[in-house]
Amino acid sequence: MITQLKSGNVYDPHNKVFNLKKDIFIQDGKIINKKNIKSKIDKVINCMDKIVMPGAIDLHTHIGGGKVNIARLMLEEFHNEKDPSYDSSAIIAPSTLKTGLKYIEMGYTTCFEPALLPINARQAHAEMADIPFIDKGGYALLGNDDYFLNLLKNKSSQSTINDYVAFILKATQSIGIKVVNPGGINAFKFNQRALNVDEKSKYYDITPREIVQKLTRALYDLGVPHPLHVHCSNLGIPGNFLSTIETIKAANGLPIHLTHIQFQSYGNNGDKGFSSAAVEISNYLNKIDNLTCDVGQIMFGQTVTMSGDSMSQHRNHKHAHPKKWMCMDIECDAGCGVVPFKYKDKSFVNALQWAIGLEIFLLAEDPWKVFLTTDHPNGAPFTSYPHLIKLLMDKTFRNDILNQLPKEILSHTILHTLNREYTLNEIAIMTRSAPAKILGLNKKGNFSEGSDADITVYDKKINDIEEMFAHPTLVIKDGKIAVENGQIKEYIWGKTHTVTPEYDKAIEKDLSKFFDKYHTMKLENYIISDDEMNRLVGSPVYVNDCLRKRKQ
Amino acid sequence: MTSRNDNKNLVCPFCSLHCDDISVTTDNNRYKVNEKNNVCSKKIDSYNLNKKSVTLPKKGAKFITLSDALKGIHDLIKGHNETLIINHGVDLSGVRSMLNFASQRNCIIDHVNSKFLYQNIGVVQRTGYMATSLTETKNRADTIIIFGNKILDKSPRLLDKVIAPKNSLCSKSKKEILLIGDFAEKIVKSMKGRCNVTNIKFDLNMINDLLNATLSSDLKNVKGLSKNSLSKIKRIIGKSKYLVATWTTSDFIKTRNPKKIISSISKFIVNHNKFSRAGCMPISGVLADATSTQALTWMTGFPSRIKHIEETFKHDRNAFNSEILLANKNIDVVIHVSTINAEKLKMNKNVKNIVLGHPNTSFTSMPDIFIPVGIPGIDYEGIMFRTDNVVSVALKDIRNIKLPTTQNILDKLA
Numbered sequence: 001m002i003t004q005l006k007s008g009n010v011y012d013p014h015n016k017v018f019n020l021k022k023d024i025f026i027q028d029g030k031i032i033n034k035k036n037i038k039s040k041i042d043k044v045i046n047c048m049d050k051i052v053m054p055g056a057i058d059l060h061t062h063i064g065g066g067k068v069n070i071a072r073l074m075l076e077e078f079h080n081e082k083d084p085s086y087d088s089s090a091i092i093a094p095s096t097l098k099t100g101l102k103y104i105e106m107g108y109t110t111c112f113e114p115a116l117l118p119i120n121a122r123q124a125h126a127e128m129a130d131i132p133f134i135d136k137g138g139y140a141l142l143g144n145d146d147y148f149l150n151l152l153k154n155k156s157s158q159s160t161i162n163d164y165v166a167f168i169l170k171a172t173q174s175i176g177i178k179v180v181n182p183g184g185i186n187a188f189k190f191n192q193r194a195l196n197v198d199e200k201s202k203y204y205d206i207t208p209r210e211i212v213q214k215l216t217r218a219l220y221d222l223g224v225p226h227p228l229h230v231h232c233s234n235l236g237i238p239g240n241f242l243s244t245i246e247t248i249k250a251a252n253g254l255p256i257h258l259t260h261i262q263f264q265s266y267g268n269n270g271d272k273g274f275s276s277a278a279v280e281i282s283n284y285l286n287k288i289d290n291l292t293c294d295v296g297q298i299m300f301g302q303t304v305t306m307s308g309d310s311m312s313q314h315r316n317h318k319h320a321h322p323k324k325w326m327c328m329d330i331e332c333d334a335g336c337g338v339v340p341f342k343y344k345d346k347s348f349v350n351a352l353q354w355a356i357g358l359e360i361f362l363l364a365e366d367p368w369k370v371f372l373t374t375d376h377p378n379g380a381p382f383t384s385y386p387h388l389i390k391l392l393m394d395k396t397f398r399n400d401i402l403n404q405l406p407k408e409i410l411s412h413t414i415l416h417t418l419n420r421e422y423t424l425n426e427i428a429i430m431t432r433s434a435p436a437k438i439l440g441l442n443k444k445g446n447f448s449e450g451s452d453a454d455i456t457v458y459d460k461k462i463n464d465i466e467e468m469f470a471h472p473t474l475v476i477k478d479g480k481i482a483v484e485n486g487q488i489k490e491y492i493w494g495k496t497h498t499v500t501p502e503y504d505k506a507i508e509k510d511l512s513k514f515f516d517k518y519h520t521m522k523l524e525n526y527i528i529s530d531d532e533m534n535r536l537v538g539s540p541v542y543v544n545d546c547l548r549k550r551k552q
Numbered sequence: 553m554t555s556r557n558d559n560k561n562l563v564c565p566f567c568s569l570h571c572d573d574i575s576v577t578t579d580n581n582r583y584k585v586n587e588k589n590n591v592c593s594k595k596i597d598s599y600n601l602n603k604k605s606v607t608l609p610k611k612g613a614k615f616i617t618l619s620d621a622l623k624g625i626h627d628l629i630k631g632h633n634e635t636l637i638i639n640h641g642v643d644l645s646g647v648r649s650m651l652n653f654a655s656q657r658n659c660i661i662d663h664v665n666s667k668f669l670y671q672n673i674g675v676v677q678r679t680g681y682m683a684t685s686l687t688e689t690k691n692r693a694d695t696i697i698i699f700g701n702k703i704l705d706k707s708p709r710l711l712d713k714v715i716a717p718k719n720s721l722c723s724k725s726k727k728e729i730l731l732i733g734d735f736a737e738k739i740v741k742s743m744k745g746r747c748n749v750t751n752i753k754f755d756l757n758m759i760n761d762l763l764n765a766t767l768s769s770d771l772k773n774v775k776g777l778s779k780n781s782l783s784k785i786k787r788i789i790g791k792s793k794y795l796v797a798t799w800t801t802s803d804f805i806k807t808r809n810p811k812k813i814i815s816s817i818s819k820f821i822v823n824h825n826k827f828s829r830a831g832c833m834p835i836s837g838v839l840a841d842a843t844s845t846q847a848l849t850w851m852t853g854f855p856s857r858i859k860h861i862e863e864t865f866k867h868d869r870n871a872f873n874s875e876i877l878l879a880n881k882n883i884d885v886v887i888h889v890s891t892i893n894a895e896k897l898k899m900n901k902n903v904k905n906i907v908l909g910h911p912n913t914s915f916t917s918m919p920d921i922f923i924p925v926g927i928p929g930i931d932y933e934g935i936m937f938r939t940d941n942v943v944s945v946a947l948k949d950i951r952n953i954k955l956p957t958t959q960n961i962l963d964k965l966a
Contacts, residue, residue: 069941088865096851120942190722324679324681327683328683329692331687332688519687520943522561522573524561528946
């Protein structure tokens with residue numbers, strides 16, 4: 001069957017198409033060039049006065065795994081949403097069904113869970129398999145696991161570390177590697193309460209810098225498209241921009257992605273000891289080629305913070321709202337912490353956090369290097385993306401809100417001086433083409449022939465940009481109409497994206513010994529096969545290409 | 553699978569530890585655990601078919617075909633108002649199908665062990681909580697407090713695998729084990745030599761007083777505890793670098809205030825983390841409680857006691873409490889799903905009882921309809937969650953006696 005989306009204003013940054021009136025053709029779930037169409041067109045959808053973009057991609061959203069379920073369980077009293085189209089689960093900790101429905105209704109077709117604990121990977125994938133519509137994937141957490149830290153302590157070769165990293169990607173069915181508070185989660189298990197970039201952990205005698213160096217190198221050597229996804233040391237601590245800069249330097253010029261960088265861009269100036277360091281961070285972002293980031297914008301209101309960073313979450317539990325929280329040490333693998341939180345517009349700190357996130361967006365010169373996220377739900381639920389887009393595209397709207405915030409923040413932020421307004425081109429880059437590129441999803445985020453027919457169509461005639469992005473008129477997933485005029489037309493089940501660089505299987509022998517000695521499960525039962533993903537977990541696997549053959 | 557086979561590293565589905573180092577030999581669909589020193593061998597082997605096993609559906613005492621059984625269930629549900637599904641243990645695919653079925657038929661779902669679940673999750677839903685997991689305890693803990701004596705009965709291999717393991721990554725000396733409760737001398741003896749055991753015979757109702765006393769700089773009077781014992785407890789706790797508190801809620805259920813006990817332990821652990829490291833590690837029930845809790849929570853936001861009403865699942869821990877509903881005669885049909893339960897299933901009076909159970913299931917009275925289903929990990933592959941709620945395991949199949957799965961049946965009924 002061939003479908004034609006006719007006469008839409010197309011945004012396809014990957015192919016340098018910006019606001020060009022053209023047709024898009026779909027056959028068997030894929031994009032097809034007009035010249036290659038060999039049979040009749042079965043369906044024509046008029047896209048006159050419509051904006052047509054590839055389906056949006058969220059590269060950092062906490063949608064599956066133990067910590068998400070803890071939040072759902074903890075916040076039972078919030079599961080009282082009345083919208084009859086959905087279940088009653090709270091949008092700050094939605095059910096899998098609601099997650100899929102809300103994403104697809106906003107035109108998002110691919111999402112990535114950024115903190116997939118290897119030992120918890122089976123659960124995370126099983127949860128995500130129950131999210132309808134979207135394709136998904138996960139970044140496996142490394143850098144706090146005792147096996148890896150032992151490799152470093154024993155001065156293992158980079159090649160061995162590369163084998164381990166590649167093994168983890170395969171065994172956990174992941175597409176990337178994330179490090180959270182490098183070494184800090186592990187150090188917290190030995191009662192260290194902070195770990196700066198060049199500070200040695202007491203037990204392993206290793207610095208976060210060494211961890212970042214080894215992991216960035218491993219991913220580069222293996223040719224994994226997504227660079228090391230880094231949640232830096234000292235999250236949320238005033239003055240932490242210095243450790244963020246040191247983390248950037250630790251990559252030694254190799255590709256590195258800093259996540260929710262808003263939480264890592266704090267100065268400690270002023271009488272409250274809290275200020276914006278967005279300018280300093282943005283300078284690095286703008287001058288270093290291999291550096292990318294997602295922002296983790298905060299929005300005012302109730303949410304829940306969830307993180308593998310048990311050290312930080314334990315430190316922050318006194319700010320819990322409501323007054324309950326949970327932290328956990330997990331399986332010599334990592335940790336987690338869940339702390340509900342309410343960002344208040346009357347709070348100096350929260351208001352400045354809001355401004356810092358926007359400053360980073362607006363100071364970033366290259367939209368291919370900065371990604372639109374709220375670190376769902378840590379900064380805000382993902383449903384606030386349309387509002388965030390309006391903040392970026394409408395200076396007047398932005399300043400109206402800024403003017404309602406505590407006046408004291410104005411001496412600590414330059415937001416009011418930033419006149420930039422994002423264009424639709426730039427929004428299309430940062431929500432589609434750029435995340436596809438940084439993740440190595442060659443078939444996503446573009447309208448090239450053979451790409452997945454994941455398409456979002458917006459109504460140009462809607463004047464309010466927030467409303468336009470909140471309610472696309474048409475969302476197509478894998479060539480099928482999922483949403484039309486706000487109505488769900490068909491339930492579609494996505495796949496799991498992975499990457500599988502090669503590795504020397506000898507690493508499994510050593511790991512097997514380690515598991516037998518120290519773990520409480522066997523290595524062979526830890527590994528998740530493609531077959532298991534398909535039949536038991538419930539999500540088929542799509543293996544994306546590496547950038548190149550392994551270097552060492 | 554009719555020939556002789558050796559299977560290694562199988563996952564045991566029958567308790568919440570889900571040990572995955574089980575080695576069995578199967579021969580003509582009979583299996584036998586190979587390890588002589590595995591304390592669970594007898595239990596695992598007991599799920600083999602025997603003379604009393606039922607492998608065909610039954611209506612009352614009469615054997616019927618599967619299609620007649622399915623039709624019978626259809627008719628029973630169709631003619632009645634309120635259908636309750638009670639989960640006595642099933643794998644992830646079973647829970648998923650249960651939810652799908654309930655959404656089609658507007659059923660209530662409860663787990664038979666929900667009363668224990670709600671004692672534990674209360675602390676997560678009301679206060680702060682510090683948790684740890686099995687492997688952390690094995691490798692990190694230097695001190696473990698075990699509250700109550702049932703935990704080692706419920707999870708027999710906890711001792712070998714976690715409390716007194718052969719190898720431990722960071723905890724090089726023998727672990728200090730504090731037994732609080734009424735432990736049989738046999739258990740204490742079995743631990744001696746492998747860890748340093750301090751056995752404190754103590755009324756569990758007084759745990760709050762005991763834990764408070766450990767925080768005081770003086771040696772307070774605690775009813776039923778000598779000052780020497782208190783002093784020793786304080787010394788052990790004070791020296792610990794990684795302390796774990798573990799219990800099974802069934803030990804507390806007959807105390808005056810189980811929630812208060814769990815809350816006291818949690819508060820004690822939270823406080824301990826102000827200056828050292830510690831975590832709680834409750835051991836959940838043996839009926840795949842964690843599997844049910846996890847899957848229902850991600851699919852609906854709620855861990856149990858849900859009902860499908862007006863296109864969505866609603867939760868009410870009192871209104872959808874199966875025990876209360878049955879006592880108040882608010883239920884017409886009960887579907888018991890029981891794939892791993894070794895206990896006799898209680899059939900409810902004044903309702904129609906349907907059982908989807910393993911072939912060796914026994915009942916207090918004959919159910920209206922019984923469909924024998926496969927055991928996850930024996931008859932079919934599946935996923936279950938371990939007690940610490942962070943590890944899930946993939947179960948394999950080792951025999952083929954041609955039983956349908958719970959998923960097969962519920963999907964056909966939906």
